Amino acid sequence: MTLNLSLSIDGQSRGTLAVQLRNAFRTQIEEGALRPGTRVPSSRQLAADLGVSRSVVVEAYEQLCAEGYLVSQHGSGTSVAAAARADVASALTPDDHTPAPAVCDLRTGSPHDSTFPRQDWIRAVSAVVTSAGRRELGYAPPSGLPVVRHTLAGYLGRVRGVRTRPERLMVTSGFAQGLALLCRVLRDRGHDTLGVEDPGHPGEWEFVAEAGLRPVGIPVDSDGIRVDALAASGVRAVLVTPASQFPTGVTLTARRRAQLVAWAKEVDGYVIEDDFDAALVAPAHRLPAVQSLAPDRVVYAGSASKVLTPALRLGWLAIPADLTAPVERIRASWDIGCSGLEQLAFARLIDTGAFDRHLRRLGADVQKRRQAVRDFVAGHLPDVTLLGANGGLQAYLLLPARCAEEAVVHAARRRSVLVRGGRFYALRPDDRPPALVLGYAGVRGPELGRGLAGIAAAYRETTGRA
Template structure:
């Protein structure tokens, strides 16, 4: 057998959240976490696992749970054991493509507080109103509407969306230029494929930014060209120098820094697009949620021939619906529709009809108002808890969306040690660094999603975070005294 030495203890931190799951669920959570780590390639084939006694000690769980997990995963073929040779990761397991799991923001099971960014509160999904819309659609939908749909989307939905996007976001939205698609993800993929087919090898993406675009373009064809941001938006000089003619942006609420593009930068971006006969892709993923004033209108409204606008119901209703929209300049419509046709022949007709009815009857506006109230309260709870428990922390970005940046002063660090400590305490946070950004000096910028947590859970999570930071500080003071 060839096996690599034990991975650094950080690798076992993958199991820490599972180890703090409630006692009844702990054994199963440990098995799932270990299985996931092997499948995703975070534990490479050949990696030797610690003895059950050592791992149980490190994680603070009973040795029986670890032995059971090793036995179960050995039986399933994920792990191998040899007499006297210990336990190691089997060679036959094929790791999933790296990064794929990171695309969808979803809270992890078994963690005491998970500040994952980008997840709405799924318990706010309007089940009764949605069920009523479904019943209404089933009662009234003509038989022929159950045939293959128009690949652009049901005309009824495109008309409803055109009205909604014009009214709420200032989008110039002719139903003929709207393509209903499976979320922003498919919209950006379609654009990537079409622009690549037109000879564009590279497409600009914001850095820091959402990791998903790089993954999407890796399958769609073009290279993702990372372009730096400052506190007004994309920096123009690197964009001009990059040679790209299309760039994906989040101008209403940049992900993840939380800034809104300044008026000047919005104008410069459009000037650039006109100069190079290029395209700004506007990802308006959470543009409906603004808590201190009315949301700034979409960039697309200023120049519909140079901006492709996309959004979805993933933040307002539920990401599992996989419903979104793309509004494209005239010259791109036909090619995008052709790609959409060959990709999946259009989105499911019933779901589209339900969303159309939901929008037409004002239910969508009601849902947005309900989420807006809840998320504003949660953002306020987050800011108050940070002020109370982690004094000196700066909350930055506009009061909008589903996440905020909290920059902890350097005294709560160093960053690595704090992140390790938080993982060990079952508090899941992502540093800004995870998205390609960082702060000046030793300050610690964290991207904190709050929309999926109640105010009480937010306060409790920040209290846990603060306690971990204090314990770290305490340990440091002790070790320097010794």
């Protein structure tokens, strides 16, 4: 075993050779260059590497073991001790014996780890891996395995009314990759801007800007994106979340949908429909995808992130005919497609009905949490308006105009409840009413109750209301 020990042992230096060697090891261990568990060379080998007598190394190792930096085990040699850098580690990770502060995290983000259908997924992966032959274990086509795109086309038609064909579908590494691909194609077609909803998703704006398009904020009201403002903006492509606008949760009304596709035809442009959490919209409020109104103008985009887990990095695009080849060409030069085995496992989940069953369970669970938030607002925050109470995994609370949003956020934080103000989601932060956005995907039952109680107390403290 070789060790990249940058030791400067020389006979002129102060201290014996064994002390110099010991100090060199200590420094490397304390600075983290030698990690806990790393095996060090045998005394014979290190002595030979350094050109010193073996007794020098033995003495240094014995001292380091006595000090707890190294551990020596009969038969498995000498290695860096697990607790050798306890002083450094304790600054980075909480000590197990210190009770953690009771934090309730109501910021929007990942779903709770308890909602992923682990057993269903294990069964699907197991079946796929067991039966995988030469083809399944080879390279999948960049756009996705034909059999998976076939399943997806049927599924999207059935549950979202999407009008597409397997050849127009592409499996992507999450919506993020789909968006990056579309931005690139739009740029190649002469677009330099992309309309985005305001409020919206700041991470997506960064993504769009990184892909070379300037995000242009289009205001949203209680009917969804304002198509009159979109038309006035001069953009020719727009990214929207019609099923449940992020973060307000409002559903784009049927009238606005018709206006949106009419606008796209008028400007010879495109709508990117981010349908990432449509399956979690209350069934009575769920409209078919906008794509079903104009498959040649709307790129439909879905994702497994909210309905399964973002860890899969699985998304899909249904692409208009004239954009399919350009998107495929760019994709083929990026990454040669997603994991074929995971695509197959996902398709199996759909084909066996396990995905539908999971969505029903998840939908019922989300509904319960939504109801808890509705009851909380009605009972504790009577002068606050709750937007989009039927969709999304977050609640958008419009605060009274005079209420200082940041003060409520800070007062909640003092109670160990983490929440974001509307400012975080606004492209033009000053031009909007104060708001709070409560993400309820990552917390459950009693924790949600505790978080809401903290918000109510923070609101009372800030506004002086009893």
